[in-house]
Amino acid sequence: MKDEKKRGRPRAFDAKAALGKARDVFWDRGFAAASLDNLSAATNLNRPSLYGAFGDKENLYLDTLEGYRQDGMDALSEALDPSLQLRDNLARVYESALSIYLHGETAARGCFLIGTATAEAIQHERVREVLGRSLSDFDGEIEKRMRLAVESGELPEGADPQAMARLASAVMHSLAVRSRAGDSRETLEAIARSGVELICGRR
Amino acid sequence: MKDEKKRGRPRAFDAKAALGKARDVFWDRGFAAASLDNLSAATNLNRPSLYGAFGDKENLYLDTLEGYRQDGMDALSEALDPSLQLRDNLARVYESALSIYLHGETAARGCFLIGTATAEAIQHERVREVLGRSLSDFDGEIEKRMRLAVESGELPEGADPQAMARLASAVMHSLAVRSRAGDSRETLEAIARSGVELICGRR
DNA sequence: GAACTTCTGTACTGTTTCGCATAAAATAAC
DNA sequence: GTTATTTTATGCGAAACAGTACAGAAGTTC
Numbered sequence: 001m002k003d004e005k006k007r008g009r010p011r012a013f014d015a016k017a018a019l020g021k022a023r024d025v026f027w028d029r030g031f032a033a034a035s036l037d038n039l040s041a042a043t044n045l046n047r048p049s050l051y052g053a054f055g056d057k058e059n060l061y062l063d064t065l066e067g068y069r070q071d072g073m074d075a076l077s078e079a080l081d082p083s084l085q086l087r088d089n090l091a092r093v094y095e096s097a098l099s100i101y102l103h104g105e106t107a108a109r110g111c112f113l114i115g116t117a118t119a120e121a122i123q124h125e126r127v128r129e130v131l132g133r134s135l136s137d138f139d140g141e142i143e144k145r146m147r148l149a150v151e152s153g154e155l156p157e158g159a160d161p162q163a164m165a166r167l168a169s170a171v172m173h174s175l176a177v178r179s180r181a182g183d184s185r186e187t188l189e190a191i192a193r194s195g196v197e198l199i200c201g202r203r
Numbered sequence: 204m205k206d207e208k209k210r211g212r213p214r215a216f217d218a219k220a221a222l223g224k225a226r227d228v229f230w231d232r233g234f235a236a237a238s239l240d241n242l243s244a245a246t247n248l249n250r251p252s253l254y255g256a257f258g259d260k261e262n263l264y265l266d267t268l269e270g271y272r273q274d275g276m277d278a279l280s281e282a283l284d285p286s287l288q289l290r291d292n293l294a295r296v297y298e299s300a301l302s303i304y305l306h307g308e309t310a311a312r313g314c315f316l317i318g319t320a321t322a323e324a325i326q327h328e329r330v331r332e333v334l335g336r337s338l339s340d341f342d343g344e345i346e347k348r349m350r351l352a353v354e355s356g357e358l359p360e361g362a363d364p365q366a367m368a369r370l371a372s373a374v375m376h377s378l379a380v381r382s383r384a385g386d387s388r389e390t391l392e393a394i395a396r397s398g399v400e401l402i403c404g405r406r
Numbered sequence: 407g408a409a410c411t412t413c414t415g416t417a418c419t420g421t422t423t424c425g426c427a428t429a430a431a432a433t434a435a436c
Numbered sequence: 437g438t439t440a441t442t443t444t445a446t447g448c449g450a451a452a453c454a455g456t457a458c459a460g461a462a463g464t465t466c
Contacts, residue, residue, distance in 0.1 A: 008412025032235035163397035170377030211442025
């Protein structure tokens with residue numbers, strides 16, 4: 001499927017790597033403030049190459065958002081390994097999120113989606129669509145794990161898996177915002193810990 | 204203090220009203236995508252008047268952020284009336300937030316700070332500062348109420364007021380993001396309700 | 407090897423951007 | 437009324453912007 005040799009001159013760059021570089025530019029500057037010159041410089045691609053591969057700026061941005069969403073869902077599924085306790089699952093979810101948001105302890109970038117797509121969501125319907133879908137997919141994946149936890153007795157019988165999942169997500173949304181606002185790793189880790197405690201009960 | 208008649212030609216506009224109009228533009232479009240033409244049209248002010256009154260675009264934006272922060276703190280203090288139960292306090296906080304975020308049921312704008320300042324926080328240090336201060340002031344105000352609740356026995360003795368306050372804020376951060384992502388009022392109200400339940404216990 | 411197809415680099419276009427220079431208008435102080 | 441001071445309106449200007457035309461380069465297919 002993907003190795004059908006297309007004829008004509010082949011690409012001299014790796015589209016996936018270029019998307020990653022472009023994503024970093026959007027992540028730092030937001031969609032509106034990122035210029036095609038910025039993107040061109042970061043990817044080492046001329047504007048015509050960018051257009052040829054990804055379409056216009058909005059399309060390129062949507063592609064980076066979609067990639068981030070996918071990566072996030074993969075990390076989430078991994079963190080929610082049902083052979084572990086729910087409290088460990090949640091702790092892993094937050095830890096994995098923070099490792100992305102804090103980006104190596106130094107510059108805090110927060111969540112790419114919440115940090116940049118939120119701003120564009122009003123004016124750009126397709127951005128709002130990706131953002132909304134990302135949030136609800138995230139909720140849904142956690143909800144599945146919550147449902148298991150109710151069945152297995154990890155959570156009390158009357159607990160509402162959907163509500164619990166949304167609150168677990170809420171803690172992550174808060175980490176996303178706060179890390180971009182400059183909060184320290186210690187503070188964020190403390191919030192994650194107390195979130196786990198509140199949802200799963202004290203050990 | 205404020206009525207010292209300055210000489211020279213007096214202003215033909217109400218600066219506070221103009222700030223409100225400018226804030227609406229930033230709220231919809233974000234800082235970077237809002238042009239001075241947009242702002243000038245919305246406020247009915249020429250660009251030189253805007254510059255004279257508020258300085259450059261970033262300064263104007265910072266002023267609108269600061270005003271929003273103030274309004275938010277006022278609304279928060281009012282909602283946290285300590286003669287009511289903590290659970291009613293929180294419910295009022297979320298209700299008041301949603302009334303702003305949803306803006307009359309139709310167009311969901313979310314939170315002005317979280318929806319727009321987050322995007323600029325990396326590149327603009329002064330924006331990050333206002334955002335960080337807003338978040339921590341909010342936490343602090345709720346924490347005061349939580350401390351009272353522990354003293355009065357509304358919360359169990361061992362409860363950590365700071366942690367509880369940050370989690371209460373987290374629910375609001377999530378409402379802020381989700382409303383801008385297009386979630387329905389019903390969904391958001393359900394999340395607010397289960398947040399109150401989780402923090403204050405079932406009735 | 408010839409023909410065809412696709413990609414890359416340069417350079418361009420027309421628009422939009424922010425911020426300001428300049429001059430006229432409106433008030434206060436004298 | 438005159439002068440000083442501040443605000444308005446028009447409109448400029450230099451830079452940045454997104455997107456593309458075009459020509460040459462680098463492959464594939466036959």
